[in-house]
Amino acid sequence: QTVVTQEPSFSVSPGGTVTLTCGLNSGSVSTNYYPSWFQQTPGQAPRTLIYSTSTRSSGVPDRFSGSILGNKAALTIAGAQADDESDYYCVLYMGGGISVFGGGTKLTVL
Amino acid sequence: QLQLQESGPGLVKPSETLSLTCTASGGSVSTTSYYWDWIRQPPGKGLEWIGSVYYSGSTFYNPSLKSRVTISVDTSKNQFSLKLSSVTAADAAVYYCARRHSSHRYFDLWGRGTLVTVSS
Numbered sequence: 001q002t003v004v005t006q007e008p009s010f011s012v013s014p015g016g017t018v019t020l021t022c023g024l025n026s027g028s029v030s031t032n033y034y035p036s037w038f039q040q041t042p043g044q045a046p047r048t049l050i051y052s053t054s055t056r057s058s059g060v061p062d063r064f065s066g067s068i069l070g071n072k073a074a075l076t077i078a079g080a081q082a083d084d085e086s087d088y089y090c091v092l093y094m095g096g097g098i099s100v101f102g103g104g105t106k107l108t109v110l
Numbered sequence: 111q112l113q114l115q116e117s118g119p120g121l122v123k124p125s126e127t128l129s130l131t132c133t134a135s136g137g138s139v140s141t142t143s144y145y146w147d148w149i150r151q152p153p154g155k156g157l158e159w160i161g162s163v164y165y166s167g168s169t170f171y172n173p174s175l176k177s178r179v180t181i182s183v184d185t186s187k188n189q190f191s192l193k194l195s196s197v198t199a200a201d202a203a204v205y206y207c208a209r210r211h212s213s214h215r216y217f218d219l220w221g222r223g224t225l226v227t228v229s230s
Binding site: 045057 | 145149159168222
C-alpha cells in the first residue's frame with residue numbers, strides 16, 4: 001500500500017524559513033508524481049499553493065516555493081508570517097487516475 | 111468563474127448509502143481539460159482522495175474504498191455524484207468535490223465541503 005509521508009508538525013519563527021517534505025514509504029518522489037501542495041486553515045477548504053512540483057498557483061506569493069530535495073518533494077516557506085500558521089498537505093499522482101494525499105503537516109509560527 | 115457546490119443529506123444511518131451531488135456553476139463539466147473528484151476529511155484528520163470521474167463517464171477509485179464507491183457524471187445537469195454504500199462511523203467526514211487538471215494532475219478548484227454524520 002502506498003503511503004505518502006509528511007512531518008506531523010513543524011514550527012518556524014516569524015521571518016524564518018521552513019521546508020516541509022513529502023515522501024513515499026517505498027521509493028523516491030520525482031516530478032513524475034506531479035507533487036502539489038495545499039494550505040488549509042480550520043473550517044476552510046484547502047487552497048492550492050504549488051502544482052507540478054514547483055509551479056505556484058495564481059495569487060500565491062513567491063515566499064512559497066516547491067522543489068524536489070533528495071528523494072522527496074519539498075515546500076519551502078520563506079519569511080514566515082503569522083497567517084502562514086496552517087495545515088499543509090501534499091498530494092502525489094500515482095498514475096492510473098489515482099491520487100494519494102499525505103497525512104499533513106501542522107505548521108506553527110512562533 | 112466556475113464554482114462547485116456540494117449537496118446532500120447531512121445525516122446517514124449506519125449500513126445505509128451516502129449520496130452527495132456536486133453542482134458546477136459558471137462552467138461546464140463537459141470538458142477534456144479536467145476530471146471531477148471527491149475528497150473527504152474526517153473531523154480533526156487529514157484529506158483522503160475518494161475517486162474521480164471524467165466527462166465521458168470513466169471513473170477511478172481509491173483502492174481502499176473501491177468496493178463501496180460509485181461516482182457518476184450527469185452532463186445535462188452539469189453535476190457529478192458520489193455514492194458510498196454500507197457506511198459506518200468511520201465514513202463521517204467533510205466531503206469535498208473538486209476539479210482536477212487533467213494535464214497537471216492537481217486539484218485547482220474546491221467546493222466548500224459538506225459535513226456528513228453517520229448515526230442511527
